[in-house]
Amino acid sequence: MNRIYIVEDEPLIADTIRMALEKEGYEICGEADNAADALFGIADTQPDLVLLDITLDGEATGIQLARQIQKLPGIPFIFLTSLADDDTIAQVMATHAAGYLVKPFNEKTLKANIELALHRFKEKQPKAEIVVSTDAFFVKEKSGLTRIDTHSIQFFEAFDNYAYLVTSDKKILLPHTLKSVEEKLPSGFLRVHRSYIVNLSLIESLQENILVIGRHHIPVGKSFRETLMKHLPTL
Known part of the structure; x- marks a missing residue:
């Protein structure tokens, strides 16, 4: 969206x-x-x-x-x-x-x-590749490798045949589909919509079919909601 x-x-x-x-x-x-x-x-x-x-x-x-x-x-x-x-x-x-x-x-x-x-x-936009480690993504750009700490990544968003990596202060276009990004992700990330993969640790609230991460309101697909709820510890 x-x-x-x-x-x-x-x-x-x-x-x-x-x-x-x-x-x-x-x-x-x-x-x-x-x-x-x-x-x-x-x-x-x-x-x-x-x-x-x-x-x-x-x-x-x-x-x-x-x-x-x-x-x-x-x-x-x-x-x-x-x-x-x-x-x-x-x-x-x-x-x-x-x-x-x-x-x-x-x-x-x-x-x-x-x-x-x-x-x-x-x-x-310059296209960026990603290399995954356990605690960081290394984004390949023309100037070399840029470290993006895993915990700082808020979500990934599909954009045609590409995907955006979004943090609180960066939005980086990756030359990968959201599906191929999902295959490289460590645990802690979950697809919640056909166009979004989120960092579970950064979810602030969930109201009906919208979850909030920072200033972003991200839709939750009906087919993904049940799986999401299983990953959210509740009292």
Whole structure:
């Protein structure tokens, strides 16, 4: 489930976008109507993609906010705007935005642009291999091996034919399917959904079919719930 952050200062438009995306299966991890709140929220939630209006409440524009987002690790953004003049387009191009949608737009156009932006971002990411030890993963990157302590890994998430390794401050794309990652994992990790494998020791709560690890809300598949419950000690 891809997580989207919405930055839009028109409440009606923000509500329309949120409902449209939730209907398509996206998770809305945050919303803001100004650059200051948005930058804090984006840094905190680490979304997979930001939908960013150019004209915002407050002094800073969406383009100024985009320049700040670029300093965060690997968060693509799509501009939403009613502006299409040459000067605005030139400023947008300078931010290396993942997309540019002129209002009004329909749900199909919005979804298509989001999926295309996520795909392009994935293709640009350096692929990392993993080598497993009992207490750490060593991620093979161009510069060599990077140690990721096993206890710090919150979960793995499927992404097409790849998988993300997620910690509290990292999201690393691996050139493996979730199934092949699962085969390499030591005990303590469990698949709870067709798209998620979690670190059992980091589960904070389970409410119906959603478990919480840090700031992440992870769905639990019906066919996986019984096995999960067997691994959770209860009083």
